[in-house]
Structure formats: C-alpha cells, structure tokens
Amino acid sequence: xxxxxxxxxxxxxxxxxxxxxxxxxxxxxxxxxxxxxxxxxxxxxxxxxxxxxxxxxxxxxxxxxxxxxxxxxxxxxxxxxxxxxxxxxxxxxxxxxxxxxxxxxxxxxxxxxxxxxxxxxxxxxxxxxxxxxxxxxxxxxxxxxxxxxxxxxxxxxxxxxxxxxxxxxxxxxxxxxxxxxxxxxxxxxxxxxxxxxxxxxxxxxxxxxxxxxxxxxxxxxxxxxxxxxxxxxxxxxxxxxxxxxxxxxxxxxxxxxxxxxxxxxxxxxxxxxxxxxxxxxxxxxxxxxxxxxxxxxxxxxxxxxxxxxxxxxxxxxxxxxxxxxxxxxxxxxxxxxxxxxxxxxxxxxxxxxxxxxxxxxxxxxxxxxxxxxxxxxxxxxxxxxxxxxxxxxxxxxxxxxxxxxxxxxxxxxxxxxxxxxxxxxxxxxxxxxxxxxxxxxxxxxxxxxxxxxxxxxxxxxxxxxxxxxxxxxxxxxxxxxxxxxxxxxxxxxxxxxxx
Amino acid sequence: xxxxxxxxxxxxxxxxxxxxxxxxxxxxxxxxxxxxxxxxxxxxxxxxxxxxxxxxxxxxxxxxxxxxxxxxxxxxxxxxxxxxxxxxxxxxxxxxxxxxxxxxxxxxxxxxxxxxxxxxxxxxxxxxxxxxxxxxxxxxxxxxxxxxxxxxxxxxxxxxxxxxxxxxxxxxxxxxxxxxxxxxxxxxxxxxxxxxxxxxxxxxxxxxxxxxxxxxxxxxxxxxxxxxxxxxxxxxxxxxxxxxxxxxxxxxxxxxxxxxxxxxxxxxxxxxxxxxxxxxxxxxxxxxxxxxxxxxxxxxxxxxxxxxxxxxxxxxxxxxxxxxxxxxxxxxxxxxxxxxxxxxxxxxxxxxxxxxxxxxxxxxxxxxxxxxxxxxxxxxxxxxxxxxxxxxxxxxxxxxxxxxxxxxxxxxxxxxxxxxxxxxxxxxxxxxxxxxxxxxxxxxxxxxxxxxxxxxxxxxxxxxxxxxxxxxxxxxxxxxxxxxxxxxxxxxxxxxxxx
Numbered sequence: 001x002x003x004x005x006x007x008x009x010x011x012x013x014x015x016x017x018x019x020x021x022x023x024x025x026x027x028x029x030x031x032x033x034x035x036x037x038x039x040x041x042x043x044x045x046x047x048x049x050x051x052x053x054x055x056x057x058x059x060x061x062x063x064x065x066x067x068x069x070x071x072x073x074x075x076x077x078x079x080x081x082x083x084x085x086x087x088x089x090x091x092x093x094x095x096x097x098x099x100x101x102x103x104x105x106x107x108x109x110x111x112x113x114x115x116x117x118x119x120x121x122x123x124x125x126x127x128x129x130x131x132x133x134x135x136x137x138x139x140x141x142x143x144x145x146x147x148x149x150x151x152x153x154x155x156x157x158x159x160x161x162x163x164x165x166x167x168x169x170x171x172x173x174x175x176x177x178x179x180x181x182x183x184x185x186x187x188x189x190x191x192x193x194x195x196x197x198x199x200x201x202x203x204x205x206x207x208x209x210x211x212x213x214x215x216x217x218x219x220x221x222x223x224x225x226x227x228x229x230x231x232x233x234x235x236x237x238x239x240x241x242x243x244x245x246x247x248x249x250x251x252x253x254x255x256x257x258x259x260x261x262x263x264x265x266x267x268x269x270x271x272x273x274x275x276x277x278x279x280x281x282x283x284x285x286x287x288x289x290x291x292x293x294x295x296x297x298x299x300x301x302x303x304x305x306x307x308x309x310x311x312x313x314x315x316x317x318x319x320x321x322x323x324x325x326x327x328x329x330x331x332x333x334x335x336x337x338x339x340x341x342x343x344x345x346x347x348x349x350x351x352x353x354x355x356x357x358x359x360x361x362x363x364x365x366x367x368x369x370x371x372x373x374x375x376x377x378x379x380x381x382x383x384x385x386x387x388x389x390x391x392x393x394x395x396x397x398x399x400x401x402x403x404x405x406x407x408x409x410x411x412x413x414x415x416x417x418x419x420x421x422x423x424x425x426x427x428x429x430x431x432x433x434x435x436x437x438x439x440x441x442x443x444x445x446x447x448x449x450x451x452x453x454x455x456x457x458x459x460x461x462x463x464x465x466x467x468x469x470x471x472x473x474x475x476x477x478x479x480x481x482x483x484x485x486x487x488x489x490x491x492x493x494x495x496x497x498x499x
Numbered sequence: 500x501x502x503x504x505x506x507x508x509x510x511x512x513x514x515x516x517x518x519x520x521x522x523x524x525x526x527x528x529x530x531x532x533x534x535x536x537x538x539x540x541x542x543x544x545x546x547x548x549x550x551x552x553x554x555x556x557x558x559x560x561x562x563x564x565x566x567x568x569x570x571x572x573x574x575x576x577x578x579x580x581x582x583x584x585x586x587x588x589x590x591x592x593x594x595x596x597x598x599x600x601x602x603x604x605x606x607x608x609x610x611x612x613x614x615x616x617x618x619x620x621x622x623x624x625x626x627x628x629x630x631x632x633x634x635x636x637x638x639x640x641x642x643x644x645x646x647x648x649x650x651x652x653x654x655x656x657x658x659x660x661x662x663x664x665x666x667x668x669x670x671x672x673x674x675x676x677x678x679x680x681x682x683x684x685x686x687x688x689x690x691x692x693x694x695x696x697x698x699x700x701x702x703x704x705x706x707x708x709x710x711x712x713x714x715x716x717x718x719x720x721x722x723x724x725x726x727x728x729x730x731x732x733x734x735x736x737x738x739x740x741x742x743x744x745x746x747x748x749x750x751x752x753x754x755x756x757x758x759x760x761x762x763x764x765x766x767x768x769x770x771x772x773x774x775x776x777x778x779x780x781x782x783x784x785x786x787x788x789x790x791x792x793x794x795x796x797x798x799x800x801x802x803x804x805x806x807x808x809x810x811x812x813x814x815x816x817x818x819x820x821x822x823x824x825x826x827x828x829x830x831x832x833x834x835x836x837x838x839x840x841x842x843x844x845x846x847x848x849x850x851x852x853x854x855x856x857x858x859x860x861x862x863x864x865x866x867x868x869x870x871x872x873x874x875x876x877x878x879x880x881x882x883x884x885x886x887x888x889x890x891x892x893x894x895x896x897x898x899x900x901x902x903x904x905x906x907x908x909x910x911x912x913x914x915x916x917x918x919x920x921x922x923x924x925x926x927x928x929x930x931x932x933x934x935x936x937x938x939x940x941x942x943x944x945x946x947x948x949x950x951x952x953x954x955x956x957x958x959x960x961x962x963x964x965x966x967x968x969x970x971x972x973x974x975x976x977x978x979x980x981x982x983x984x985x986x987x988x989x990x991x992x993x994x995x996x997x998x
C-alpha cells in the first residue's frame with residue numbers, strides 16, 4: 001500500500017527534525033563540554049549543518065509534500081478527512097514553511113555574520129562598560145531587523161512580524177493592551193513592597209557545599225517527575241534547556257557556593273522546560289505536534305515550576321524540613337516563614353535575571369517599548385543609554401550607574417533576537433492564567449503540594465499543554481485550557497493575593 | 500580570481516569532513532553523555548547524518564572536482580604543477596572515492612542492519628556464554644564480508660580487499676610473512692617468561708581513590724604534551740579517542756578503585772591517539788593530509804606512549820617517586836624495580852585486552868588466521884569455538900573454559916569489523932620500527948625521559964608521522980621515517996632486549 005500523503009509529509013519532516021536535533025546537540029556540547037580551542041571549528045560545524053537544515057526545510061520535495069495537503073497561500077486544508085490534530089499540524093507546517101522561505105538566503109547569511117560580530121563586540125562592550133563599542137553593531141542589527149520585518153510582511157506594525165516569529169499571532173496591539181494594565185500595577189506594587197521593612201536574609205548567601213546542593217536539586221527533580229533516564233543535567237555559565245527528542249533532553253544549572261537558592265530556582269525553572277520537552281508526543285516526531293508551541297508557552301512551563309510552585313507557601317512547607325536536615329548549620333535560627341519571605345523578597349534590581357516575580361515584567365516592558373521604537377524608526381541606537389535610564393527611573397525608580405548594569409546587560413540584541421523579550425512576560429501571564437484554572441481544578445492543591453506530591457501539576461500541564469505541541473496557536477491553547485481569552489487579570493490577581 | 504581546482508576540491512572535502520566530524524560527535528556523546536533512553540533516537544540521528552555524508556562523498560559534484568585533478572581509473576595526476584604533498588592528497592582522495600563508490604547503497608544498508616542485529620545478539624551471547632545465539636548472525640556477517648570482498652575487488656586473496664580498508668596496501672602475503680617470524684618467537688618468549696618465578700604484585704590491586712588517580716593521570720598527560728585547551732577527557736565503559744578536528748579531540752579512560760595502573764595505561768594509550776589527532780595539520784582540513792594515515796599507524800601512536808615509553812625503565816624511574824608521594828600507603832615497601840616488574844609482568848591471558856606486550860600479538864595472529872579462513876570459505880562459523888580453543892592451546896598454551904572468555908570476547912565481528920584486527924599487530928610493529936630510529940636519533944633518550952622530559956618523543960612523532968596525514972601509504976610512511984622497509988625485526992629485537 002502506498003504511504004498516505006500525511007505519512008509522506010511526516011517522514012520528510014522527521015528528517016528535518018532529526019537534522020535540527022543534531023544542530024541542537026552541537027549547541028549543547030558547545031555550552032557544556034567543548035574544549036575552548038574547539039570554538040572556531042564548532043562555528044563551522046554549525047554553519048555547515050544549518051545550511052543543510054535550511055535547504056531541507058525549503059526544498060521542493062518538502063514543498064510538494066506539503067502542497068498536497070494544504071494550500072500554502074490561503075491555508076485551506078485540501079484533505080477534509082484528516083482529524084483536527086493533523087489539520088493543526090498542517091497549519092503549523094505551513095506557518096514555518098512560509099516563514100523560512102520569505103527570507104532570502106543571502107539576507108540570512110549577512111544577518112548571521114552581523115549577529116556573530118554583534119556578540120563579540122557586545123562581550124567587549126559589556127566587560128568594559130563602553131556602549132560606543134557596541135553602538136555600530138547595534139545600528140546594523142536594528143537596520144537588518146527593519147528590513148527583516150519588511151521581508152516577513154506585516155499588517156499594522158513592523159514589530160508584529162518579528163514577535164510573530166517567536167510567539168505566533170501575537171502583535172503590538174495585543175501586547176500594548178496587556179502591558180497597559182500591568183505596568184502601572186507592577187510599578188505601584190514594587191514601590192509598595194520596597195517600602196515594607198524586612199529582615200535581612202543573610203542565610204541565603206551562606207556557604208552551601210556544591211555536592212550537597214546538587215543532591216538536594218536531584219531530590220526536587222525527582223519530586224517534579226523529571227525522568228533521569230531521558231534527561232541529563234550539567235552545569236554551564238547560564239542555565240538552559242535543549243531537547244533533541246522526548247527521549248533525550250539536556251538541561252543545565254549554574255552553581256556557586258554562596259547562592260544555593262539561585263541553583264534551586266534554576267533547577268526548577270529549567271526542570272519546567274525539561275518536563276515540557278519530555279511531554280511532547282514522541283509518536284508525532286517530525287511534525288509540529290511534537291514541537292513546543294512557542295517561546296512564551298515554554299516560558300510559562302518554566303515559570304510555573306520556578307515561581308508558582310517553587311516559591312509557593314505550600315512547597316516551602318514541604319521542602320523546608322528537608323532543607324533544615326540537609327543544611328543544619330546554614331539554616332540555624334531560620335524559620336519556614338523566614339525562608340518563604342527570603343525567597344519571595346521584592347526589591348527592584350538593575351538586572352533583569354536577578355529580579356523578583358513582581359518587578360520582572362517591568363524589565364520586559366522596558367525592553368519591549370525600546371524594541372518597538374527601534375523597529376518603527378523612532379529611536380536611534382545612539383540614544384539607547386539615555387532612554388534606558390529614563391525608563392528605569394520611571395518604572396523601577398532606580399538608575400544604573402553603568403551601561404554594563406543597564407542597557408548592555410542582555411545578550412539578546414547583540415545576537416539578533418529582537419521580538420523575543422515579550423515572550424518572557426507572556427510566559428508569566430500564561431502561567432498565571434493556567435494557575436487560576438489549576439486552583440479551580442484541584443481545590444486541595446496546597447495540601448497536596450505541602451505533602452510533597454507534585455503530580456497534580458504535572459498531570460494538569462501534560463493534559464492542557466504538553467500533549468498539544470503546536471496544534472494550536474499559543475493564545476488558542478491557553479483559551480482552550482482556561483476557558484477564556486488571555487488577559488493580565490489572573491496574573492495580577494495572583495500577585496495581589498501573594499504580596 | 501577563480502579558485503584553483505585544488506582549492507575547489509578542498510572546499511568540497513571540507514564540507515564532507517565537517518559533516519563526518521558531527522557524526523563523530525554523535526558517537527562520542529553516545530558513549531559518554533547520552534541518557535540511556537536516548538539510544539533508539541540516537542541510532543536514527545546517526546543513520547540520517549550518515550546517509551547525508553555518504554551522499555556527499557559520492558556526489559557528482561565531488562567526483563567532477565576530483566576528476567579535474569586525477570584520473571580516477573588509472574590514478575594519473577592531471578596537474579603536474581602540484582607539489583608532492585598535494586599529489587599524495589589526490590591519491591588518497593581517489594582511494595577513498597573509489598572505495599565509497601564500489602559498495603552499492605542497498606548493500607551498505609543491508610550490512611548496517613546485519614551489524615546492528617549482530618551486536619545485539621553478541622551482547623546476549625557473551626553475557627550468557629552461549630555461542631549458538633550468535634552463530635546465525637556470525638554466518639550472515641561472514642557471508643556479507645565475502646560478498647563485500649568481491650564488490651571491492653582483489654588480486655590474490657579476498658581478505659586483501661578487507662584489510663586494505665583499514666590498512667591501505669597491506670595484504671595477506673605481507674602479513675603472512677611478518678607473522679611467520681613473529682609467531683614462533685612470541686610463543687617461545689611467552690613460555691619462557693611464564694616459567695620465571697616472580698613476586699606477587701598485589702600492590703597494583705590496592706585501593707587508589709579515583710580522584711587521586713585522575714590527578715596523577717592529568718600530571719602524566721601534561722608531561723606528554725596533551726593540550727587541555729583542545730581536548731577533553733571523560734570516562735566510558737571502554738576507553739577510546741575520537742577527533743573532530745585538530746582543535747577538538749575527545750578521549751576517555753575507564754576507572755576502577757582497584758586497578759589504578761589500568762587507568763594510567765589507558766590514559767597513555769588514548770593520550771597517544773589524542774596526540775596524533777592534535778598533530779594533524781589543521782590547515783589541510785578537508786583533505787586526506789589532515790586525516791590519520793591508517794588504523795595501524797594510529798595504533799602505533801597509542802602503543803608508543805603506552806608501552807615503549809610508559810612501560811620503559813626510564814619512565815618508571817621518573818614517575819615512581821611521584822607515585823610514592825601520591826600513594827604512600829598503597830606503595831609502602833614497593834621499590835622502583837618491583838613497580839617496573841609488575842607493570843611488565845608477562846603471563847598469557849585468555850583475554851586480548853588484558854594481555855601483556857609479549858603475548859598480545861599472538862591474540863591478533865589467532866584472530867587473523869581465523870578471519871582469513873572465514874573469508875576464503877575454508878572455515879565455517881559453527882566451527883569457531885573448536886578452532887579458537889585449539890589455536891589458543893597451540894600458541895598460548897591455555898584453553899578458555901567458556902566461549903565468553905574465548906571466541907565471544909571481542910565486539911569486532913559482531914559489528915562487522917573483519918579485516919581490522921591485523922592493524923593492532925601492525926601498530927606494534929610500526930612502533931617498534933619507529934622506536935629503533937628514535938633511539939638512534941636521540942642516544943640520550945633514556946636520561947631525558949628519566950628526567951620527565953618527553954618532548955623528544957613528541958617532536959619525533961610530529962615530524963615523522965603526524966604532519967603527513969595520509970600523504971603516503973602506511974608502509975611508505977614508516978619506510979621514510981626509518982630508512983628501511985617494515986619487518987618484524989625491530990619489534991623482535993626490542994622485546995629480546997627488554998625480556
């Protein structure tokens with residue numbers, strides 16, 4: 001019997017996914033294992049393989065297989081006997097194909113070169129806190145992204161074309177609406193929390209032997225349900241998670257003797273990403289059904305475990321006795337309440353990645369506002385430090401003393417990630433919406449977690465999120481899961497209750 | 500200016516080498532880092548990439564680039580202005596191309612499947628010491644190799660076609676000549692050593708903490724000149740070395756609390772392979788000039804460091820005081836002479852990989868004789884255990900009690916490596932020949948090594964071997980390095996002097 005059209009497409013997709021997964025291994029190895037002298041050759045390996053992956057993604061034979069099932073122009077599904085899941089897969093296949101073919105090869109190559117030069121200049125600029133070293137590269141990158149938006153095409157705002165790459169169907173109009181409610185609320189709440197007098201939490205920076213830290217992290221991962229047979233954990237400069245396939249997911253943490261909780265936090269964050277990758281349906285590998293829905297949905301999974309679960313009072317009450325047992329001297333005279341307060345301490349920071357749950361999104365909104373203006377052409381690269389500091393003062397009430405602590409802190413722009421930042425905020429909003437539904441679904445959730453049973457969480461996310469892959473757009477996925485369209489209300493109400 | 504033909508060919512070769520190096524990374528990761536659940540998907544990654552590598556190696560565009568420079572049929576070089584190095588590269592390019600294109604795709608696929616089934620059945624058969632489980636697979640593999648020899652073509656003996664894949668220009672006639680001298684000599688010497696009464700060397704199986712072992716291994720690697728910036732060392736079930744590029748070479752060892760010297764030995768062996776990979780000329784990457792000459796030459800490099808240097812009296816005299824310092828309790832009452840005798844203790848073993856310098860090659864000759872008969876059709880798979888045990892008794896005077904300790908001990912046949920074993924013996928003969936020249940070149944070598952200065956060794960191998968890559972055939976390389984054709988005389992005389 002000849003293969004049906006969908007199976008034929010899936011087979012071609014599988015080759016592409018498999019090759020992409022090898023490129024991902026090259027990245028993982030680069031960040032965790034590669035000897036430093038191997039860097040220049042690694043860049044060549046990545047370039048060689050990426051060009052093969054790109055050729056496969058845009059090949060005629062793939063296009064033909066796709067066109068038998070969906071009209072690439074209109075999106076009309078040509079085989080009505082397919083089930084809804086497969087129809088969703090086809091829409092996502094089409095999305096990716098159209099995106100991949102809109103950017104001409106020579107443009108992609110030029111941009112890749114600019115990004116690689118951008119990272120180098122940024123590293124030096126940040127180290128020496130000299131914005132002028134990065135400025136020419138920033139300007140090049142902005143110009144490329146303005147051109148990129150034009151090539152990708154957009155209806156209302158050129159920035160829509162960029163955010164859509166990372167968060168399908170998200171746009172400036174929707175973001176502006178979400179952020180217009182969040183910004184004043186978060187600013188005020190941050191200010192309020194700042195004014196509260198709180199104990200010093202010096203026990204968090206006591207010395208915790210790395211080996212004991214890791215033993216504890218493994219205990220948490222086991223509780224979360226991270227399967228050690230399908231994952232591996234390493235350390236790297238910045239924690240991350242990369243999945244090759246639902247049977248092989250790699251994640252990392254960063255350890256330091258005097259910041260134990262940062263390690264736990266990273267473990268739960270990356271563990272959340274890992275659970276998502278593990279929960280994608282392996283039987284659909286090669287199709288969008290086995291791919292993460294979006295960067296924002298991915299971030300909702302990590303923040304769920306890091307903040308909503310990990311920083312909850314019930315999880316603290318479960319974990320604290322074990323912590324006391326593992327670290328008796330470091331936690332002498334520390335109560336469960338002290339611990340809970342310490343890990344939920346709100347204090348505006350210059351640095352995004354060190355920020356608390358309340359002020360974090362303000363950092364994202366600041367970057368979003370700047371990116372939007374870069375792409376609209378209403379803000380020039382040279383004015384970045386000034387505008388950055390003004391916005392910091394306006395939203396967080398603090399001004400960084402150096403650009404290294406300010407507009408040079410993130411790698412994103414230097415490597416050509418414009419349009420990506422909003423997904424960090426969306427992750428929290430998605431998680432907030434999901435958490436509201438979770439609380440309604442499992443009214444006993446706090447008691448269950450306090451007992452150390454995290455299975456409700458995992459079951460909920462597996463059913464509502466993981467299993468779907470890219471069948472739906474992020475917003476449809478959330479709407480289906482929660483029964484209503486996404487707003488910032490659940491997240492705001494979550495923070496109101498907590499702080 | 501248009502690229503010249505050689506540069507054009509090199510560029511195509513570079514893409515092939517780069518893709519192959521990625522396949523090598525998949526292997527390395529599989530043996531060292533991959534979570535066990537990732538195994539089935541890893542097989543798919545390797546298959547997908549291998550078929551791309553094979554397609555590139557046999558592509559029309561590569562063929563055309565090659566044909567502009569060398570006649571693929573006759574081997575005549577078409578551009579006489581090229582220097583000798585480039586001419587050597589073209590001959591090696593042609594060799595590989597002709598080999599790759601002789602085996603039809605469907606045959607390679609069938610064979611790959613048989614090998615993969617072979618390994619599985621062998622693992623079970625060895626574990627349970629039940630030869631009959633492996634037998635049908637062994638017969639399939641033998642038949643495939645008889646067909647493979649026909650497809651590759653040969654002049655005198657079908658086995659010539661197989662050994663030639665691993666050791667260019669080696670053949671049955673030459674091997675028979677080399678082994679006919681070695682076999683009686685080694686048999687007699689093994690017997691003689693066995694009769695000597697020797698002290699028990701129980702200190703070698705004392706308990707040496709792994710961390711201290713590894714500290715000591717790193718000290719040795721530093722002395723050998725293994726660059727930590729271009730290498731990484733891990734542990735794995737069986738030690739190995741894989742090079743992606745002269746700037747990124749990975750090697751492993753195997754550690755156990757009670758076999759410290761096995762670790763040192765593996766470190767020096769794999770360190771020798773590593774130095775070879777590091778010494779290949781990076782500027783020629785993409786051409787055979789940046790590839791190891793042969794498996795035999797590779798093995799000469801590992802055995803050089805493991806045996807000729809590592810087990811020499813002068814290296815012992817350098818290292819022993821450091822060992823005493825690092826392991827005072829384990830080496831209490833042990834003299835330098837005891838240590839030297841212990842690591843050079845000769846005692847025939849059933850197991851090839853546990854064998855001493857004297858009896859090791861007898862294990863190889865046994866396998867060679869059997870393989871040759873398999874391929875000639877004069878020995879059937881079912882008769883293997885009987886013939887194996889007879890030959891063990893004849894050459895080593897011992898008979899294994901089980902097939903697991905006998906004909907099932909090696910993985911090679913199960914995964915389709917027939918024709919490979921002789922390279923292990925050749926490695927020792929090459930090293931013996933090189934070592935004779937080394938001693939003449941550096942008459943003070945013993946004093947220098949005893950001081951802990953191993954640089955003469957590295958300089959000698961860099962100049963005589965590493966730099967050439969595949970410019971010459973293994974035998975020409977050795978002849979150029981030593982000033983005479985390869986015989987077994989230098990190795991025999993080395994052993995005579997030592998034992």
